[in-house]
Amino acid sequence: MAPLRDCKAWQDAGLGLSTASNEACKLFDAVLSQYATWRNDENLGGIEGCLSKLKAADPNFVMGHVIANGLELIGTGSSVRLNKDLGSALKTMTTLSRSQPLTEREKLHVLALDMFARGQLPKACDVWEQILQSHPTDLLALRFSHDTYFYLGYQIQMRDSVAQVFPFWTPEVPLSSYVKGFYSFGLMETNFFDRAEELAREALDINRTDAWSVHTIAHVNEMKAEVEKGLAFMKETEDNWKDSDMLACHNYWHWALYYVEKGEYEAALTIYDNHIAPRLLSSGSMLDLVDNSSMLYRLHLEGVKLGDRWDNVLKHAKKHTKDHVLLFNDAHVLMSSLGAKDQKTTDELLTTLQELAKDPGEDHELSLAPSVGLPLCQALVEFENGNCDKAVDLLYPIRYQLIHLGGSNAQRDIFSQLLIHAALNCKSQAKQNLAKCLLRERDVMRPNSPMTERLIRRAAAVHSVA
Structure with a gap:
C-alpha cells in the first residue's frame, strides 16, 4: 500500500486539507483507504481506531468530521432522527466549518452531508458531482456519491459519475485500481456485462x-x-476476499445464490450456516442483515424448511423496526419478522x-413510502397470509417503480420472484x-436459468391441473 499522505502530499494532489497536522492528514487517508477497499485493516488500526486518533490529532479538522459523519450516515444507514449523537456531531461539523477559512471543496463536502442528513439524497449527490467536476480525484466525494446513487436506484448516474472522472485515475494515483472496481459495478448494473467484467x-490483476x-464478476x-x-470463480478466489470484513458476507451470499438458482438448497444452506449467519452475529451490519433476510426468503419462496434460522436474524432486525431510513432495508427487516x-x-x-x-x-x-414502500411491505404480508391475489394486486402495478428503492438488480430480483410465486x-x-x-420475460433476460425452467414446469403443471 502507498504511504499515507501528509499535508503536503494532499496539497500536491490538488486536494489541500485545512489542518496543520500531518498526523490528521495521514489518519484521514487511512480511514479513506479502508472505506475504499471495504476492509478494516488491523495494521492501520481499523476505521474506528483511526477515526478516534484523527479527532485527537486535530479536533477542529473539518474534513475529519466530514469523513466520520459521512461514514455514520452513509456507511451504516444511521440517521439524525434515530441518533441524537449523530445530530450533535453534524452540528459541531457545521459550526466548525463556519469558524475557520476552508477551501470551496471542503465547504461543499459539509453542504453535501447536511443535505444527506435531511434526507435530500439526490441533492447531496448533486453537490458531490459539483466537487468532482473540479476535483476528479476526490475519492471521498466519488465513493459517497456512488453509495448514495446505489441507495437511490440511480444506476445510470452511478455508472456515469465514475465515467466522468475515470481518465484522471491514472495508475500513480493512490487507490486508482479500486476506482476501476467502482466503475465496473456501474457498468454491470446497466447491463454492459463484458466491459464490466473486463x-x-x-482491477483484480492489480490487487x-x-x-x-x-463482487462485480459475481453479479x-x-x-x-x-x-x-x-x-x-467464487471457489478459486475465496482466499483473496474472505478477509474483507465489510464485503465477505455479501460475496458468500452471491456464492449461495448460484446454488439456489440450481435448486441445490442444502449447498446454499451450508454456505448460509457457515459464512452468512455467523457474520451477522459478529458485525450486526445492515448489509449483512439484508443478505441474511434475502437468502432465507429466497429459500422460503422455494419451499425450503428453515428451522429456527429466522429467529436469529430477527434478533438483529428487531433493533431496526422503526428505522425507516431506507425502504429497501425496511422490506428486509419485514421478511425476518414474517419468517419468525x-x-x-x-x-x-x-x-x-x-x-x-x-x-x-x-x-x-x-x-x-405511500406509492412504493408500503405497497411492497403489504404485499409481503398478504403473501405470507396466503392472500396471493391481494399480493399480486399490490405488487404488479409497482414493479417498475421498485428500482427507486435502490439495491442492485440481483438484490431486487427477490421482489420479481415474490410476484411470480404469488401469481x-x-x-x-x-x-x-x-x-x-x-x-x-425472465427467460429472455436470463437464458438457460435453471430457476426459470423449474418455475415454467410448475406453471405448466398448475395449468394442466386447472
Whole structure:
C-alpha cells in the first residue's frame, strides 16, 4: 500500500486539507483507504481506531468530521432522527466549518452531508458531482456519491459519475485500481456485462484482494445465469476476499445464490450456516442483515424448511423496526419478522412507517413510502397470509417503480420472484396467465436459468391441473 499522505502530499494532489497536522492528514487517508477497499485493516488500526486518533490529532479538522459523519450516515444507514449523537456531531461539523477559512471543496463536502442528513439524497449527490467536476480525484466525494446513487436506484448516474472522472485515475494515483472496481459495478448494473467484467479483472490483476471487483464478476455471472462459471470463480478466489470484513458476507451470499438458482438448497444452506449467519452475529451490519433476510426468503419462496434460522436474524432486525431510513432495508427487516412469525414486530414496522409517511417533509425515502414502500411491505404480508391475489394486486402495478428503492438488480430480483410465486399460487386464470408472461420475460433476460425452467414446469403443471 502507498504511504499515507501528509499535508503536503494532499496539497500536491490538488486536494489541500485545512489542518496543520500531518498526523490528521495521514489518519484521514487511512480511514479513506479502508472505506475504499471495504476492509478494516488491523495494521492501520481499523476505521474506528483511526477515526478516534484523527479527532485527537486535530479536533477542529473539518474534513475529519466530514469523513466520520459521512461514514455514520452513509456507511451504516444511521440517521439524525434515530441518533441524537449523530445530530450533535453534524452540528459541531457545521459550526466548525463556519469558524475557520476552508477551501470551496471542503465547504461543499459539509453542504453535501447536511443535505444527506435531511434526507435530500439526490441533492447531496448533486453537490458531490459539483466537487468532482473540479476535483476528479476526490475519492471521498466519488465513493459517497456512488453509495448514495446505489441507495437511490440511480444506476445510470452511478455508472456515469465514475465515467466522468475515470481518465484522471491514472495508475500513480493512490487507490486508482479500486476506482476501476467502482466503475465496473456501474457498468454491470446497466447491463454492459463484458466491459464490466473486463475492468473488474483488470482491477483484480492489480490487487487480487479487491473484494468489490470480485463482487462485480459475481453479479455478471448471476445476471447471465452462468451458474457453473460463477461457482468456479467464487471457489478459486475465496482466499483473496474472505478477509474483507465489510464485503465477505455479501460475496458468500452471491456464492449461495448460484446454488439456489440450481435448486441445490442444502449447498446454499451450508454456505448460509457457515459464512452468512455467523457474520451477522459478529458485525450486526445492515448489509449483512439484508443478505441474511434475502437468502432465507429466497429459500422460503422455494419451499425450503428453515428451522429456527429466522429467529436469529430477527434478533438483529428487531433493533431496526422503526428505522425507516431506507425502504429497501425496511422490506428486509419485514421478511425476518414474517419468517419468525413475530406479529408484534410486523405490526410495529408497518404502523411506524405509515405514520412517518404521512408527513415525509424533505425526506426522499419517506416520500416514496405511500406509492412504493408500503405497497411492497403489504404485499409481503398478504403473501405470507396466503392472500396471493391481494399480493399480486399490490405488487404488479409497482414493479417498475421498485428500482427507486435502490439495491442492485440481483438484490431486487427477490421482489420479481415474490410476484411470480404469488401469481403462480393464485386461483384465477388471469393471474396464472400473468405468471407465465412474467416467466417468459425472465427467460429472455436470463437464458438457460435453471430457476426459470423449474418455475415454467410448475406453471405448466398448475395449468394442466386447472
